[in-house]
Every structure is written in C-alpha cells, then in structure tokens.
Amino acid sequence: MAPAWKWKTAGAIATIVQLAGVLSLLRVILPEDGWFTDLADGIGYLFGLPIDGNLFIAMVFFVLGAALRRHKRAALWTLLLFQVIGLVLVGSIMVILALAPEEVLDPGEEPHWVFLGVGATTSLLFVALLFVVREAFPARLARGAWRRALASFVLGMIGLVVIGWGLAEIFPGRLVAQTDKIVWAANQATGEVVRLGRLDIPEGPQWLSVVLGLFGVLVAIRAMYLFFRGVRSQSMITGDQELDVRRLLAADGEPDSLGYFATRRDKSVVFAVSGRAALTYRVIGGVTLASADPIGDEEHWPEAVRAWLSEARTYGWTPGVLGASERGAQVYSDAGLKALEIGDEAILDVRRFVLAGPERRGLRQAVSRVERAGYTTRVRRHSEIAPDEMASILDLAEAWRGAETERGFSMALGRLGDPSDGRCVMVEAYDASGALRGLLSFVPWGRRGVSLDLMRRDRAAENGLNEYMVAQLAAAAGHLGVQRISLNFAMFRAVFEEGEKIGAGPVLRAWRRVLSLASRFFQLESLYRSNAKYLPEWEPRFLCYQRSRSLPRVSIAAGVAEGFVPSLRSLRKRALQKTDVSDEFASKVAEIDAIRVEPKSVRRPEQVRVRIAKVERLVAEGVDPYPVGFARTDLLAGARERFGEDVSVTGRVVALREMGRLCFARVRDFSGEIQLMLAVDSLGEALASWKSDVDLGDHVGVTGKVVKSDHGEISVLASSWTMTAKCLHPLPDKRKGFTDPEARVRQRYLDLVVNQDSAHLLKLRSDVIRSVREFLHAQEYLEVETPMLQAVHGGANARPFVTHINAYDMRMYLRIAPELYLKRLCVAGVDRVFELNRNFRNEGADATHNPEFTMLEAYQSYADYRVMLDLVRTLIQHAARTAFGSEIAVRPEGSFDISGEWPVIPVYTAVSEALNASITPDTSVAELRAQLGARGVEINEDWDHGQLVQEAYDSFVEASTVGPTFYIDFPTSVSPLTRQHRVDPRLAERWDLVAFGAEIGTAYSELTDPLEQRRRLEAQSLKAASGDVEAMELDEDFLRALEHGMPPTGGLGMGVDRLLMMLTGTSIRQTVLFPFVRPQ
Template structure:
C-alpha cells in the first residue's frame, strides 16, 4: 500500500516471508533517488569541466557574439552551478520541494552557460536533465521549514548589502585611477553589475585594480547566493509540544502496556512529540534534530497497533523530508521497525536485575558485598520511598542534592533519562536517599516506573567526598526494598557496545575484536564506555540488547550527530526556548 502525507510519499509493500508472516518495507520512490544521483553527477561534471582548459577555437567562434569577459564569467558561473547541484542532490533524495525548485532553475541556467561557453554537448545533457526534473516534479513534495525562507532572504540580503558597501568604498578610494571621470551613480552601477558577474562601465588605469574590484564584488555576490541556498535548504525542525490530551493518553498506555519497554516512561520528556496510530492505541515518541526525526525506545501501546503508528511516523518523515531513525529500541521494537525497511545495528546492552534472584552471596558478588558492608559500618543508611510520600522539606533537600552533585552544568539524556526531578506528575517515581552518620544527604537515586512490576534507573547523584561504595549501597537498598513494593525487575545503566568488550575477554577472541575493544577502552576516558560496563557487570545482571535503526548506511553520520545533539553531548544548532532547571 502507499501512504500519501500532504506532499510526502512513503511506499509500503507487503509480502510473505517464510515463517515470519507479512513483511513490510518502507523506502523513498526509486526514481527520486535516480534523479538525485543524476543531478549530482551532472553537477560534478560541470564543476570539473569549468576548471579544465578551454578550446581556443570555441572562444574565437563566439568572440563576435559575446565579449571575452562574458565567456570567462560563464565559465566561473558553470563551476558554481555544478557545486550547487552536487549539494542539492541530497535534498532531492529526501524529496525536498525547494531543492527541486532550485535545481530546476540551476539546470536551466546551466544550459545557457554551456551555450555561452560553446559547449553544446553538456548543454544538451543539462536540457535533458531539466526535462526529467519537470516530468518527475510530483515526486518532490516534501515541505520545508517556513522560517528558512525568511532567514535565507536575510542572509542573502546581508551579504549583498555588505558586498555592495565594501565594493562602493573600494571604488571611491580608487576613483583617481579611473581612466574616465565618473560619479557615484556610475560607481554604484559598476558594483551592482560586478556582484552578478558582469563587467561594469568603469575602467581603471591598472589592470590589477580592475581585477581586485571585480573579485571583491563577485565574491560577495557569489557568497550571498550560495549562503542563501544553503540556509534555504537547511534541515527543518519541529518544536516539541504535546497536543491536548497527549499526556493522559500516554500515561494510560504506560499503565496498561508499559511492561514491555523499560524506556517507555521517558517518552514523557517535554522535548518529545507523539505520532499516534489512527486507533490511538499506539504512538511513536520522537524529536526532530537537524533534519532527523529521532524516535527513542519501542513504540508505545499495543504491539498489534505498532505498524499503524510507525506508518504514520514514516509518512510524517516523508512529508517533511526528514530522515527517520530510532535510538535504543529493544528487540521487539527493532523487529517492528525493520519490517518497514529500516536497518538495525546493536548499540549496546541494558543491565536488568532480577529482584527475586538477586543475592549478595557468592564469590561473584564479593566486591559489591564488601563495598556495602564498608559503607554501612561507616554509619550510612538509605531511605527508599515513593516521591509522593515525601514531605516538602525532604523533597526540597533532594532537589538541592540533585543539582549540587551533578557533574557539569548540562542535564544530559534523551532516550534513557527523564531530565527532571520532583515534578508532582511523577509521584510514582521511587527515590533512594542515602544519609551519612550525621544525617547529611550524600547521594540519591531516582527510578521511574516500568510497567506494573518494574523500575528503570533515571537519576544517579552522589557526593564525591562520601565513603567509597555509596552507589553500591543505594542500588542494593533499592533491590532489598523492591519485594515489598511489588517490584520484580530493575533496569540499571546502559552499556554501549558491551558485547565487544565481553567477547574480547573470552578465550580465543580474534584480533579484530581485541583491536576494537582496545579502541573502546581508549575512548572510555571521554565517554566512560568501559566504566559503565564494569559498574553494571558487578551486579551480575541480565543483559538485554538495544538497537539503532536507520534507513541506509549513508545516513549514519547525520543520525549520529542528531543523536549526540539530542543527548546534549553536542549543541543542537538551533536556539531553543529557555527551559527551567530540571531540578528546580
């Protein structure tokens, strides 16, 4: 079946796979990708040929029709048009309507420029490509960000204005070198024509002066149009917002169907939006970052309704030309997304504790057992309580602790963090408050609900001057109190690429795995990759894989940048509304 979403087309095909039931695949129209690649090839050809030596007999043939300066200008403009076509190919592949409009104009301009250069062969190729673009125009309907249009005009006008003023001042300073007297109006005419690559009416005594003025005006004119095109085609975004009724419906889905994914509660972050299935029985939580629609975790709701929600989400991506990606989904969610044509790679593993089977006994738990005993002998004790049961004074103290013990000024997280503390709507969150012998609060943990019988670790704060073993005591205290609270499983931290480190420790590990593990250990100083793995592994958890889903390998760099921006490891590149401190 096909899903049309007001300007975007997602192609969904169903087929039968042996033993797997109906398979679904989503992909952009193949012809669109072919057109985009052809545009890039033609653009690259134009850029290369513009710097190759010209045949003198061709220039001589046009000498009586066009001045030499015009042919040189056409040569330079051809190179610029070629580079812009290469850049526009990426927008065409995503179905951007504005990319199609600019490409159509540039192809028509390319025909004229090639004729001016006496190269009819490339002119014919550009004309054929122009015809293909006109025939296939209905395939490029993705809407752009309306704000980009005005920003592009502002950038273009700014560079044009700066170039005009600078060129005018330069001509005024060199007015004594003019061969013929001229007034300010002629100066302005010369500068304006120079900014579009046409020789003006002024002539200077020295050729180097003429070249300098032409380079100044031409460079600013070229920069203005190139910068305007880049801003116009900049990936669009969507400000995260909840529609009326979204929050209660999401909470209802989590109450009824939240047992499957430990990350489900994190969909309630205020920087996520929701795409709902028509039946409202399932939804995809996502955020748009730099042209990537980044979903996180498994879809919410009833698994049988997931395909409807995923179809709606992909149709929304197609309508806006966004790249779909899913960060940290589980096996069930990854399987559902893969049926829509998204590829999947293992991102890491989530550590999950089985509460009934957890014990501090045994040699494998000796490190944890000793750390807990040492801290308890030092007088530390933990209080395990639901947030709604805390009095105002204790909750305010915990808020202060969460801010004071945070490392850095940025609250990181997107897929596996709530990024707020003490919100009245999160009364079901479980807090572990650890105090020393003097009653001072030295550390805290916050767990969010995971269905009806689980908890998922959200926040971990500790005083670095506290006794060694503080974290172990808080986690063990949470497990010990879990039975009385009806909790049977607790999700701890996420370990990136844990399987690589684990396989490297096994007997007979190959050289590729060991080299890859050494690289991860070298990166651990910046990203704490191995540190998180070791910190989780000592509790002997069950490891559950998490996956990254993406359309194609060429999209991975953009998706990686978007994911790091969403997790606050990189600036988002967009100015956002000021948000209150998550712990205020």
C-alpha cells in the same frame, strides 16, 4: 506513497545535480580552455544545468542536490525553473537564428540546428521526467522559509557589497570611479556573474576579489539553507497528548523499560491512526530521531511507525531510531530501516539478586564499606516527598552535577520533582551525620519494574555509594512491588567483554583499544564495568537508520540528543527541568496511574459466545450458574441400586434428547452413567428452563425417583433440577470422538470426560500404586520421604534439572534418584525402607520417557540382588492381580501370562546371542568396537569395555525382549553404586528387569565399602568435570555417612509408570496423567 522506482529516480536526479556542482568546482580549479571545459559545457547543456567555473554556482548545485536528496518539493520547482530558463534561452537563440542569422553568425558560418535541437529535446524530456516523479518530492518547506531566505540573501549581499566598496576605497587597484567600485564589489560578491570587461570597468585587487567571492558563496549557502532547511518538530508534546501517552503506557507499558521516557516534554509524538500506539521523536538537524520502541499495543506498532515515516517523508526528515529493543528493531526493520546493535541495557531481576557468592565479591565489599561508614538509605515514591524537600533535593542534584550538561534523550526524563511523576522512586543515601550524600531516581517500568533515570552523588562521599543504593533498592523492592530494575546502558558492551578474552582476534582487540581511548572522554568502559558487577541480564539495544549513507547523520543527531555532542540547545539548557503542571493535569495523571492493566479480550468461537450469553442471562435472572454446592445423596452408580426411591444425583450431561413434553438426558460422573427423564407433568415451567439453559457438557443436579423407562432402562424421573456448573465449551463430537493423541494429552480433563478408557486407566493407576504401597507395608517396609531439591546430583547417571537458591546463591538440582538419602537411612539402621515419589531427569519426552516420573526405590538390609529379584516379581504379580484379578499383562494383541518364575539371563549371554558372537568379560575393547561398528552403532571414543557391552545390550537385547526377563551381572564400570560380583570382580551384582521392549526396574547388591565407593564416585566426578553431564558428582556427605558402616543391603528401583505400561500395554503419555508436552 510514490512507487519505489520514483524514489530511486529522485535519488538519481539529486546525484546529477550534485555532479554538476562537482564539475563547476573542477572548472574553477582546471584551465579555462581544454577538453574538460567542453565536456562540462556539453553535460550542462544536455541536462539544462548552467555549469560554469564559478564557486557560487557550484555551491548552489551542492545545496540544491542535498535538498533534492531530501525530497524537497521546492528543490524540484527550482530545478524545473533552471530547465525552463534554459529552454527559453535555447528557444530565443533558435528564433534569432531563424529570423536574423547574420546578427549572430560570422559570414559563412552555418547554424548548429542539430546541437540546439538535441539540447532542447533532452531538456523537454528532463522536464517531463521531473513532472512524472514529482510524487517522490513531497517534503514541504518550513513556514516562511522563502521570506527568511530572501531577507538573509538581500541583507547579506548588501552588507558584503558595502564592505567590499569600503575595502575598494582603501585598496582600489585599477578602480577609480565610485560607481565602478560599487559595481565591481557587487559582481565579485555574486561570483562574477557579469563579465565587467565588456562594460569597460577595470579590475580591482585579486585578493579582494577572492575574499568577496568566498563570502558571497557563504551568504548564498546561508540563504539556500534557510530556504531548504527541514521543518522542525511541528510541536512539542501537548498536555492532552501526554495523557494519551500515559494511557497507552498504563495499558501496554509492561514490556518496555524505556516507555516512561516517552513522557519527556521536549519531544514530539505521532499516533497510529487507531490511537492504540504512538511514537515519540525529536527533530535534530533534519533527522527525526525516534526514542526507543513505539508505545502501546504491540500489534499496532507498525501502524505508528508508518505514520512516523510518512511524516518524515512529508517534511524531508531523515529517519533514525535510538535505543530500540530487539522487538522494536524488528518492527522498524519490517518498515524498511536497518538495525545496528550499539550496546546493552543492564536488567537486574531482584528475585534472583543476592550479594552472596564469589561472583559478587567486589559488589559485596563496596556495600559493606559504605555500611561500615554509617550510611543509611531511604527508599520511597516521589509522591511521598514534600514539595519543599523535593526542591532541596533538586538543588543538591544540580550542585553535584557541576558544570556538566544534563545528558539523556531515550533513557532520561530530564525533569525532577514534577507532580505528575509521583510513581517514580527515589533512593537517598545519608551519611552518619544525617547529611544527604547521594541519590538515585527511577521512573516506572510498567507495574513491576523501575528504570534508572538520574544518578547523583557528592564527590566527597564514600566510594561504592551507588552500589550501596542499588543494593538497598533491591532489598526494598518487595514493599514497592518491584521485580525488575533497569540500570545503565552500556554502549559497545560486547566489544569490551569479548575483546579482553583470550583468543580475541586482532580486529576485535584493535576496536577495543579505540573504544578504551574514547572512554577517557565518554566513560564507555567504566559504565560497562559499573553495571557488570551486578551480574545483570543484558538486553541489546539498537540504532536504526534508513540508508547506510544516512548513518553518520543519524549518529551525530543521536550524540546531540544524548548530550555527547555539544549544541547551542544543550549549552542553553544544562540543568534538570522542574515544570509546574496544573492540579487538573496532575489529577488526571493520578487517575491513569490508578488504572490496572486488564487482560486482552479473548476471541471466542460462536458456540462459546452463545453459552457465555446464557450465563449472563442466568445471572440477570438471579440464578447462579456456579453455585457453592448441591445436596447429593448418591453417586450415579449407587443411585442405580435404589430403584423406586427418591435420590439427588449430579453429573455432566453427555447426551440430550427432546420429545416435546418429555426430555431425556444422559449424565455421567466418575462412578458411571444414568438416564434422566424430565417431564412437564413433574417439572412444569422448569422444563422450559431446562430446554433453554442446558447444553452438552453442563453439570446438573437432579432430584427425583429412580424408575424404569418404557424401554426398561433405569432412569431418574426428575422432580427438580439445578445447574451446578455451566460448561462454556462444547464437548467433542460423539460420532468422531476425541481421538487425536496430542489433543488428548494437552486436554487430559476433556480426555477423561469423553473417553472411558482414559478414566479406567486413571482408576487402574490408582489401584496399582495403592497395591504396591500395601504390598511393601505388608512386607514390613517403612515408607519415607527424602529431599527432592538436592545440592549434589547423584544416585543415577542422568542429566539433572538445574535451579538456583537465592538465599545462598548456590546451584541446586531436582533429584534424579533418592538413592543416596535412602542409603543414609540404611546406615542409620533402618532395616527395610522404601520411597514412592517423583524423580526428574532432563531428558527428552517420547513414548517411554517423561522428564518427570514416579519411582519406587526400596532397600532391605542383609539382602542381595537375588532377594530383590524375588521381591519385585511377586510385587508386580500382586499388582496385576489387584488390577485384573489374575497375573496377566493386558497387551494390544491380548492378555499375556506373567505368573510363575521369570527367566534370569546373564547379560553377557544375552549380548552374545544378539551379536551371534561370544562376548565375555575377557573380550577386548577392540573386538567389541568391531562388533558394534559392523552393525552401525555409533561409538564414543572414550567408552571402555563395560560401556560398550551396555551399548550392545541397549541396542540389541532390551528392545527385542518380550516377556518379563531379568538380565543379571553387568560390567562394574557401568554400575558405580553396585557391589562387585562375589565370584568375578569385573562384574556387578545387578539386574535389569525388561518386559515388552522396555526396562521396568533394576536392583543391586549395594556397594557398602566406603573406600571403593569413594574411588568410583571420584572417577564419576572426573567425568563430570570433563563435560559428561550425566556423570554423578562427588557427594562427601554421603561418603561420610557410608564410612560409619552400612550393612549388606539389597536395593531396588522400579519406574511406576513403566510398571503401568507393562501391565496395560499403553505408552507413558497415556499412563502419566499430565505428561510433558512441547508448549504451543
């Protein structure tokens, strides 16, 4: 490929030639004598171009310039020919002036040697430049182009001269002799190349001269067009190429909804050198128009695009792409093309598609109207339709099309009933009498989708028939294995959608009005609205082009390809095509369709490849490296207690050592470790297998006697061994360990294998949770389970996870707290109740928070927050005794005693101490703002007194607390579910337990007044409606239950993960087995 500067130089040369055409055209219009004529002659002489006031010559320059701009090699040679002819003429003049100047010069006139020398020099330099940049003109001529052009020119000129001679006979003007009439007509047709006055030939009629000159120009343009015309597609896609395309689609066609349209047989195809990707296109008017994305392995798409662009340069085509996806547009952009979004493709996910809900009311009504009219549908694959039945369907499709041209290129197949399209889906709609009244045909989209190809309906059929058929296809998607449906393409969808919104700018509104006017002819807006009613996902599609000036050509070619711009091809080929393919071809297609996509091979490290080779060798030897079981008699910890006895144990190999005829290994299970001794005396040839087959990390089963080694270590002397699970990855280096915190979280299974502290923490977590449950059971609490999927989010102020239930087309939430359901049980008379389960909050993940966490909530009738304070303290102390044997918390700096009573501090007292100022319920909002603002706390303008106190508590009290401390009596406004304080109604009977800088739990004297509860929840719902994503929604079912009477109740909520953090001094990412981590 030529360097970029040569391509730019080639463009400049084309511009110079076309400028010569402009100058020639202006000389035809402007007076013959004057400064402009001298200027044009000088420029022509300088560049060796015969600029003259001649329409014929002007058109030659225009056509030649266009051919040069398309990098035609023949145009380069033509321009070189002009230069050579000019040099020959200048050289001849210089020779004559040197040898016989008196023959050409007037007496006393001196030769203009400088002028002639400058012209010859610039021409020679121009010729040299053309030779240097000839690489930038690779485009070939069409085969036989010169013969067609010459024949067109000669025959056209002969015909034109004969017609001119005949007209000169009728309108002779001053012409008399027959030869004069013929010569004059020929001269006028060729643009008056010869000055006939010098030949004493008179002039004919002026009007006839103009007519002959104009038609002569047209003949010349036609001849030059045939000569420089772009090469058409070398060949349409062949049968073998189509099979290759289908193989690529079978292997990598899942992401592309338009991939199957690459099998159209009126396209050409170019393959990547590797054969792993291809690109289909059609050449229209010198534009090579690619159809959507390349197909095949996406990693090889750039290779296919480069091959296509190379072919475009070879034949002088202008590259363009119609219907590229965002992924494809990026690949084309990387190859040097520009991308313009032209609309969106409507994608329907049938797993989320339902007719219920207010948004789809219009669609639902249309479907119901057709159903009431007695219509039924049949949904089946094309392969299930008999040939004669398919023929009748094709006839009806043609009849319903009427006189319209069959449209489509990138999003239409253009054929129906082809035996190779057996996986296509047909949806047929029959009226109450059983007559076929409409059909939809879909092509495959990978294995789990279909893409709309053909839509036909009887114009007299019921309105809404298309919507009915799409809905029926969605209903039948399950047995077809279809999950996605690609519907129509809506051009300029964003303009229609945004342009009708309030606040749309004048430019957008004007653009929308223009498109609305165009929609009267091209159905742009109606197509958008017919798709929008399904509430689809919109996938943008792009038009790609190389340069801005080529955009109009590419757009016109796209219009011709899609059938919007008429052409002779579209007029000749209006109908759907029904092609006949051989049985052999159809059987090969069936074989390809039967191929199931295989996952791409994984690049594995060398050590993994070595271990996989061992697995394959074991299988070949008849050994199952992953047997169904092993008769184990003891865990490793138990085996250590059975000295002198025979045992069968299993474990993971964590250390290996060979000493000739004796091997040692250390194996580990969740109960402990033990050493294995493997001697040739007891194992024989099995020892050699051990040495060759076993690696660190493998699971083995060993039978033998428990003995002591020479160093006194308890060991199992193996009499036989079995591989129970081959480990394909090496364990982390035992010297470096497995210490990276991120890796330990992502590979928790490996963390538990390698790091004993993680395994200990796992056991400790289990012990603590069990102790909490046993403690509450001992206190006669009833354990229950309440819904995790809720229609209303409430029970706490937090952002919920939002999901959707398809059956009822309604929003649902993963619960943020079980509180409102547990209180329903309190209303029902359950005296003591608790739930130990998972909660979900859509918040960040850090050292103290995880979006999914374990929570304990407990409620006791006729108790208050003080009772729950004593309950939680004794519960945590009980958990500490279970975990460590004493009432301590293990911190990184040592043990911390948590026995006895814990401090109980009013929150206003704690805030006052933290701010070194007196803060009470009487403190004004302004003073609180000033106190917090002075300490750099960001304050929301809408916060009230309670929220400001809460912010001060969160910022300055909680983080500085060390030992377990209860902070009590919070402001009422930040405790919407809490009873007002029995002494001061501005406070709420609530406490927060804080230890080591983190909140562990909270408890309330629950609010049981249904009227006050309604007032508070309504205030919360107003906040939610105003955009507060953490505010609770109004739960009418809960309020209705509360109105039936809930006894005085104390409620407790405690994070189990926080409890583990408190007791063990670890972060939440350590205490939670599988915390959320950002996807890699």
